[in-house]
Amino acid sequence: MGNFFQLNITRPWLTYTHWREKYGDLIYLRLLGLDFIVVNSEKVARELMDQRSAIYSNRPFIATNKLFGVDFSTVMLPYHGSDWKLHRKIFHHALRVESASRYHDIHVKRVRPLLKDLLDDPSHFEIHIQRFVASNVMAFTYGYDVAPRNDPMVADVKELVDILAKALSPERSAILSAFPILTRLPVWLPGPGSQRDAARARELAGQVLNVPFNLVKKNIAAGVAAHSMVSDCLAQIDEKDDRHKQEAAIKAAAATAFLAGFESSSSILHTFILAMILYPGVQAKGQAEIDSVIAATSRLPEFDDRPLLPYVDAILRELLRWIPVIPLGIPHATSKDDVYNGRFIPKGALVINNVWAMSRDESKHGADVEEFRPERHLAAESNSSPQPISADPIFGLGRRICPGRFTAEAVIWIAIVNILATFRIVKSKDIFGEEIDVKKEFTAGIAVQPVHFSCSFVSRSEEMASAL
Ligand code: HEM
Numbered sequence: 001m002g003n004f005f006q007l008n009i010t011r012p013w014l015t016y017t018h019w020r021e022k023y024g025d026l027i028y029l030r031l032l033g034l035d036f037i038v039v040n041s042e043k044v045a046r047e048l049m050d051q052r053s054a055i056y057s058n059r060p061f062i063a064t065n066k067l068f069g070v071d072f073s074t075v076m077l078p079y080h081g082s083d084w085k086l087h088r089k090i091f092h093h094a095l096r097v098e099s100a101s102r103y104h105d106i107h108v109k110r111v112r113p114l115l116k117d118l119l120d121d122p123s124h125f126e127i128h129i130q131r132f133v134a135s136n137v138m139a140f141t142y143g144y145d146v147a148p149r150n151d152p153m154v155a156d157v158k159e160l161v162d163i164l165a166k167a168l169s170p171e172r173s174a175i176l177s178a179f180p181i182l183t184r185l186p187v188w189l190p191g192p193g194s195q196r197d198a199a200r201a202r203e204l205a206g207q208v209l210n211v212p213f214n215l216v217k218k219n220i221a222a223g224v225a226a227h228s229m230v231s232d233c234l235a236q237i238d239e240k241d242d243r244h245k246q247e248a249a250i251k252a253a254a255a256t257a258f259l260a261g262f263e264s265s266s267s268i269l270h271t272f273i274l275a276m277i278l279y280p281g282v283q284a285k286g287q288a289e290i291d292s293v294i295a296a297t298s299r300l301p302e303f304d305d306r307p308l309l310p311y312v313d314a315i316l317r318e319l320l321r322w323i324p325v326i327p328l329g330i331p332h333a334t335s336k337d338d339v340y341n342g343r344f345i346p347k348g349a350l351v352i353n354n355v356w357a358m359s360r361d362e363s364k365h366g367a368d369v370e371e372f373r374p375e376r377h378l379a380a381e382s383n384s385s386p387q388p389i390s391a392d393p394i395f396g397l398g399r400r401i402c403p404g405r406f407t408a409e410a411v412i413w414i415a416i417v418n419i420l421a422t423f424r425i426v427k428s429k430d431i432f433g434e435e436i437d438v439k440k441e442f443t444a445g446i447a448v449q450p451v452h453f454s455c456s457f458v459s460r461s462e463e464m465a466s467a468l
Contacts, residue, residue, distance in 0.1 A: 011446040013327040013356035016040060016284035025344065034114045035349035037334075040357040042364070042393055048340060049332065049353070049398030057399040058333040060350045068164060069205030072252040075260060075330055079399070087256070093236065094229035095257075097390070100406035102227075103140040104303045105416045106282050110135045111147070112300070114415065115422050116468040122457040126270060129415075130158070134258075142212040143219070143226030143256045153212055157258050160204040163197050165263075165445065203307040213251045230254050233360065260338055260399060261404050265411055267325045267449035272416050274450045275319065275372045276425045277438050282374060286315055286420045287460070294421065300464075301417040303410070312417050315373035316409070318387065319416075320394045324373050326447050327356040329396050335431045355393050422464055423457040 006016045008069045016038045019027055025041035039045045049056050065071040074091070077084040093099065110132060117128035134147045136155045146154050212230075217224035220234060233250045237243060272282040276283040289311040294301055306313070331353040339345070360369045375381050388411050395402040403409070419425070425437040441451040459465035 009451045010409050011327075013354055016328075016354045017357040018354070026340065028343065028345075033321075035346050037345055037349050037351045038354055039351065041361065043394060044340075045353050045358070045440050047395050048338075048351070049396075049400075052338065053272055055134045055334055055336055055338050056332050056351055058335045059400075060331050060333045064167065069198075069202030070160075070164070070259065072205075072209060072255065073259060074253055074256040074403075079335060079385060083249060083252075085148070086246070088399075088403065089231075090233050090250055090253045092258075094232055094302070094343060095407055097406045099202060100410060101303075103136075103407060104414075106139045106409060107136055107411055108302055110139065111418045112468065115300075115418060118419070118423065118457045119459060119465055119468055123454065125273060125455070126266075126452070129269045129273075130262070130266045132415060133262055133269070133411060134158075136407075137261045137265075138212070138274040139228070140407060141229045141254050142216050143197075143231055144212055144215065153208075156207045156211070157203050157262060160201055160208055161259065161263055163201045163204070167197050167201070168236030205255075209251055209255045209410050213254060228256065242333045242377075257404060260402075261408060263447055263449075264325050265408050267447055268319055268412055269415055271323050271325070271448050272315075272319055272412075272419075273425055273455060274438065274440070274453065275315075275322065276420075277373045277427055277453075278440060280374060280426075282315065283420065283425060284310055285374075287424075290421045291415065301414075301421050303414065305417070306413065309417065310378060311374060312420065313389070314377040316413055316416060317377040317389060317392070318372055320376040320389070320392050321359045323448060324355040324359050324394050325449070326394065327351040327354070328446075329355050329393075330400070331399070332400060342466050353393065353397060358393050419457075422460060422468075424460055426456050428454040428456050 016027065017040065019038075020040040025044045027038040027040065029036040030039065037166055039048065045434045059076050064077060065073065065076050073085065074087040077087065089204050113135075114128055114132040116123055117131070121128070131146070134151075134157065138144045138153065144153065208211070216225055216228065216234070218229060223232045230250060233253075234247070236463070238252075289309055290301060293308045295307055301309070306452050329352070332353070334345060334347055334349045334351060337345070338346045349448065362369060366381070377386055379385060390405045395405040395408075427438055430436055438453045438455065439451075442448045443451060443455075
């Protein structure tokens with residue numbers, strides 16, 4: 001079992017980060033007969049994932065994916081198969097940086113309903129944020145306009161994501177993200193309740209795959225399809241090649257986009273709300289910058305304003321760094337033996353990029369890494385010009401880097417700049433008029449998000465509120 005019992009099971013990234021001081025940037029573990037490599041620094045991660053990507057781009061096998069019907073997902077496809085290459089081609093075509101900007105209008109159009117929901121019903125801000133993210137992903141993926149309330153397709157995805165999160169409880173998913181081999185052991189095989197969940201997940205996965213995809217095909221046939229990733233890719237199908245295989249890949253890549261983009265982007269926006277409450281000075285500074293560029297109340301911010309809003313960009317960078325939403329990334333696996341700095345790394349080793357440790361690297365981020373301090377990213381304070389946000393290790397590295405990163409960045413940016421422009425986010429008050437305390441507390445699991453807290457959204461201008 002080796003180091004197994006020394007681990008903080010629910011938050012293994014903390015143990016790995018602690019071990020960095022003792023064992024360094026590359027930690028080798030042998031557990032349950034398997035080789036694990038934990039990479040604790042961005043420099044080493046780049047040398048392996050980027051510069052030796054031919055070796056470090058495979059994924060480990062995770063048994064529960066098939067059991068729960070999500071083995072179509074791009075995220076876990078083996079590197080050497082033709083399916084993964086086809087999926088990445090589809091994503092590259094639809095979501096590379098130049099393509100992602102074509103969806104800016106979609107994001108701008110959907111931010112106003114978010115602001116209105118926050119104004120009318122602030123206590124359910126988490127639901128509004130999830131709906132905002134879902135409506136963006138459904139629009140750019142399928143050209144589908146989600147219903148203002150209880151959209152059936154969003155409900156399916158949400159139920160599926162919830163079952164997956166429950167089946168992979170925080171403890172279990174944390175262990176599985178660190179030690180996927182455990183999925184092969186009887187102790188981790190689901191019990192009777194989980195078998196029901198698995199059957200329901202398979203049913204939902206079938207719906208998530210087929211229903212929106214078939215709707216796009218129907219709309220194309222009727223000549224009414226909106227521009228989207230799926231309609232674009234179907235139009236580009238190479239008739240000389242296997243049509244069925246290409247359609248299946250488009251369908252699977254599109255469903256992956258929703259599953260991969262929904263929770264991560266929503267969680268980051270929840271963390272944004274929390275950070276703004278805990279750091280009111282940062283909030284005020286962001287608002288002052290926006291007011292200096294867009295005369296207060298005249299209009300809502302848009303993408304063209306972005307170059308003039310460096311502090312808002314710094315808030316976004318700090319959000320990704322402060323609480324990395326997927327602290328251990330998605331595990332990679334080696335496809336042949338390697339030697340790095342004299343250390344042998346065997347074929348089949350599971351490679352974990354400890355993004356948490358990278359986000360706590362004081363040589364890159366300066367001191368007080370536990371604090372939310374956007375200034376650390378501003379040119380005047382940091383010595384070098386910052387890397388693009390899309391290159392942040394939170395989006396992964398090498399050939400498996402997140403293909404949705406440009407779109408995710410755009411969706412999150414437009415939301416935070418508009419929320420800041422429109423509201424002061426403050427602590428709620430109880431019936432005695434006392435402020436309700438808000439703590440920096442997060443759930444554990446493969447992805448982390450703030451534990452539920454309450455807050456108030458105070459409109460910064462009557463005029464803007466009535467315009468919503
Ligand atoms: C803030 C939001 C997001 C974060 C933090 C995030 C993060 C990640 C990470 C860490 C990986 C694994 C990278 C690696 O293996 O090194 C990944 C993979 C992936 N992401 Fe994202 N992602 C986000 C949003 C999205 C969106 C919006 C989409 C789709 C539109 C998307 C689609 C994917 C896909 C398809 C993969 C699998 C790539 C592969 O295995 O080749 N993600 N993402």
